[in-house]
Amino acid sequence: xxxxxxxxxPAENIETFNRRPLxxxxxxxxxxxxxxxLRTNQQTVNALNVFPVPDxxxxxNMVLTMQAALxxxxxxxxxxxxxxxxxxxxxxxxxxxxxxGVILSQLWRGFARSVDNQEALNAANLAQAFASARDTAYxxxxxxxxxxxxxxxxxxxTEANEALKDNTxxxxxxxxxxxxxxxxxxxxxxxxxxLKDAGVVDSGGKxxxxxxxxxxxxxxxxxxxxxxxxxxxxxxxxxxxxxxMVEPGQDYELVIDFYPQGKLDLEGFYKHLEEIGTSIQxxxxxxxxxxxxxxxxxxxxxxxxxxxxxxxxxxVTIENLLAQLEQIxxxxxxxxxxxTPIEPGQIAVIAVAPGKGIGRVFASLGVANLVAxxxxxxxxxxxxxxxxxxxxxxxxxxxxxxxxxIGAADxxxxxxxxxxxxxxxxTIPQGxxxxxxxxxxxxxxxxxxxxxxxxxxxxxxxxxxxxxxxEINGISVKExxxxxxxxxxxxxxxxSLEASCLGLLERxxxxxxxxxxxxxxxxxxxxxxxxxxxxxxxxxxxxxxxIKDGGQPHYHFIISLE
Amino acid sequence: MNxxxxxxxxxxxxxxxxxxxxxxxxxxxxxVVGLSPKNLVDGISHVLVKExxxxxxxxxxxxxxxxxxxxxxxYGTRIASVASSVKNTVQYHVEKAxxxxxxxxxxxxxxxxxxx
Numbered sequence: 001x002x003x004x005x006x007x008x009x010p011a012e013n014i015e016t017f018n019r020r021p022l023x024x025x026x027x028x029x030x031x032x033x034x035x036x037x038l039r040t041n042q043q044t045v046n047a048l049n050v051f052p053v054p055d056x057x058x059x060x061n062m063v064l065t066m067q068a069a070l071x072x073x074x075x076x077x078x079x080x081x082x083x084x085x086x087x088x089x090x091x092x093x094x095x096x097x098x099x100x101g102v103i104l105s106q107l108w109r110g111f112a113r114s115v116d117n118q119e120a121l122n123a124a125n126l127a128q129a130f131a132s133a134r135d136t137a138y139x140x141x142x143x144x145x146x147x148x149x150x151x152x153x154x155x156x157x158t159e160a161n162e163a164l165k166d167n168t169x170x171x172x173x174x175x176x177x178x179x180x181x182x183x184x185x186x187x188x189x190x191x192x193x194x195l196k197d198a199g200v201v202d203s204g205g206k207x208x209x210x211x212x213x214x215x216x217x218x219x220x221x222x223x224x225x226x227x228x229x230x231x232x233x234x235x236x237x238x239x240x241x242x243x244x245m246v247e248p249g250q251d252y253e254l255v256i257d258f259y260p261q262g263k264l265d266l267e268g269f270y271k272h273l274e275e276i277g278t279s280i281q282x283x284x285x286x287x288x289x290x291x292x293x294x295x296x297x298x299x300x301x302x303x304x305x306x307x308x309x310x311x312x313x314x315x316v317t318i319e320n321l322l323a324q325l326e327q328i329x330x331x332x333x334x335x336x337x338x339x340t341p342i343e344p345g346q347i348a349v350i351a352v353a354p355g356k357g358i359g360r361v362f363a364s365l366g367v368a369n370l371v372a373x374x375x376x377x378x379x380x381x382x383x384x385x386x387x388x389x390x391x392x393x394x395x396x397x398x399x400x401x402x403x404x405x406i407g408a409a410d411x412x413x414x415x416x417x418x419x420x421x422x423x424x425x426x427t428i429p430q431g432x433x434x435x436x437x438x439x440x441x442x443x444x445x446x447x448x449x450x451x452x453x454x455x456x457x458x459x460x461x462x463x464x465x466x467x468x469x470x471e472i473n474g475i476s477v478k479e480x481x482x483x484x485x486x487x488x489x490x491x492x493x494x495x496s497l498e499a500s501c502l503g504l505l506e507r508x509x510x511x512x513x514x515x516x517x518x519x520x521x522x523x524x525x526x527x528x529x530x531x532x533x534x535x536x537x538x539x540x541x542x543x544x545x546x547i548k549d550g551g552q553p554h555y556h557f558i559i560s561l562e
Numbered sequence: 563m564n565x566x567x568x569x570x571x572x573x574x575x576x577x578x579x580x581x582x583x584x585x586x587x588x589x590x591x592x593x594v595v596g597l598s599p600k601n602l603v604d605g606i607s608h609v610l611v612k613e614x615x616x617x618x619x620x621x622x623x624x625x626x627x628x629x630x631x632x633x634x635x636x637y638g639t640r641i642a643s644v645a646s647s648v649k650n651t652v653q654y655h656v657e658k659a660x661x662x663x664x665x666x667x668x669x670x671x672x673x674x675x676x677x678x
Contacts, residue, residue: 097643099592099643101640102593109638141592141594141636142590142594142596145590
C-alpha cells in the first residue's frame, strides 16, 4: 500500500503562510485549527484516563475551554496580535472547565500577557510568549506535579528558546515546538508513576500537543478532520478484559497480529477500518502490528480479509462480547453477598429474604446475616437460630418479612439466651423500610421501637399468578391470572401482567407516594421487565421509580410504595 | 476517631491525619496557592498557613466524613473550576487513603493571590 498524502504541496503552504504577518487574524485562524484538531482527537485524549482520577474527561474539558476562547474572538476582526491574544485568554478563562481547562486558560493568560499590545509577532516574541505561558501556569499551583501538562508547557518553552538560536522563522519554531511537545508527552509516564501504571501518557499534555499540532497541520495544509491515525507501543494497547455493557455494533472483539508487506498507510488503514467497526487501536512492536477493533456480527470476518490483502497475519482472536457479557452477568448473580461484619455489643439484624437480589439489597443496608425463605419456603426455627447464634453480639433483631415466618422467628427468639426482638414485618418492603431505621450502636429498645414504627410507612405490593380460580374480596380470579396483593390483600386480577401491576399501583394510591421500587422475580424476562417499567414510568412520570433484580421465586414483582 | 474493627483490634484515624491528607491534596490542586486559617479576623487573611489543621476542618460523626477547606486561589483562574477540582481531588485522595466515603467537601475561597 502506498502512502496517500492529503496535502498537495505542504512546502508551498508554509511559504504562503510565512509571507503573511503573524497578526491577530492569523492567530484567530490558528486557534480555530488547534480547536478543530483537538476536537477531532477528543476521544483519544479522553481515553487517556487514569481511572479513577478526579479529572476523567480531559479531552472534553479542553475542547470546551478552547471553544469558549474561540467564541470570544469569533466575531472579532482585530489585526493586533496582542489584543487578539488577550481576547483568547479572556474567553479561555471564562470557559475554563476542569483542571486541565484551568491550566490551559492560565497558559493563554501568560501567553497573552507577554505579547501585550504587539501588532505582529516574530520568532523571538513567540519564544518569549511560550516562556511567559509556562511561568504563569506554574504560578498557579504550590506543588506542581511533573509529568503533566505543566511539564509539557515547560518543555515547549525550552525548545522554543533553543529553536530561536538556529532559526528566526516562527513556523520552523512551531514545528520544533510540536515535536518537543510530542516527545515531552511521551516522557510523562517516566515522571508520573500513576501514568506508567495505567500504561498511558498524560491527557492534559496530550491535549496541549494536539492544539499546537493542529496549528501546524493547518499551516502545512493537512486535514484537521480525519482522526489521528497513530500507532502506540504494543504494551499500551488496552484490550477490554471485562465489559459491563455492549454497545450496538460492538458484538465482536477482534485482535489481529500482523506484519504488513511494505510500509503501512496509516490514514488509509484507519479510514477503511472506521467503516467496519469501532474502538480501533493499533499497536506496534518489533515490526509486528496489533489491531484491536470492535465490529458488529455481520462484519466479524471483514477486518481479517482486509488485513490479509496486504499483510501476513500471525494470530487472530475473535471474542463474542455479547456472550462474554452474559457470562459476567451470570457470575455477578451468583457472587457472594457481602454481609456487614458485627462488632461485639452492637445490634445485629437477621433478615429472611426470598431471593439473592433482595438479599443483596438487605446486605447493602447492613444486615448481619440472611436466611433464605419466603412464601412456600419457610425457614425452620433452627435455620433462623443458626443465623445469629454465632454472631459476636447478644442484641439481635429479626426481620421475618413474611407473615408465615413470624412464628418461626418468635420460636427462635425463645430458644436462645440472647436478647432477640422480632419485628413483625409481613412483606419485603416492610422489612426494607424497617431496616432503614437501624442504628447499630443505639439503645436496643428504642431502635426496635423505631423499626416497628417504620413498618406502617410503606405500602407493600406483590404480583403473582393465581394457582386456582377463586373469588375473594369481591374480585373473581381465574387460575393463571396475574393477581395483585396490596399489603397481603387481593386487590386486582388481570390476565395481563402489565395491567395487574398498574392496577396494584392504582389501588395502592401510588400517586400519594414519591418512590416506587419494583423488585422483579427470578423468572422474569428482561424485555418484559423493561416493558412494564416503561408502562409504569408513563403512568407515573413524576415519581422516582427504581427497578431492581430481586431474584425471588413465585412473585413476578414485589413493589414498595414510599 | 474513624474506626474500623476486625477480630484483631481496631484502627483509629484522627481528624488531624485526615486534615494532612486534605492539605496535601489541596496544594497539589491547580489554582490553589495556599490554605487560610478558618477563623480569621479580616485583614490578615493573606496569611497562608503551613499547618494543615488550620486551613482544614474535618467532621466525622461515626458514619460520614465532612470536610471544610479554606483556600487562597490564584487570581485570574476560573474560581468555580478550581473549587470543583479541589473538591474532586480532596475527595479522591481521602477516599483512596482511608477507604471511607467522604460525604461532603466544602471549599471556602478565602482570598485571591495576585502574583504579577
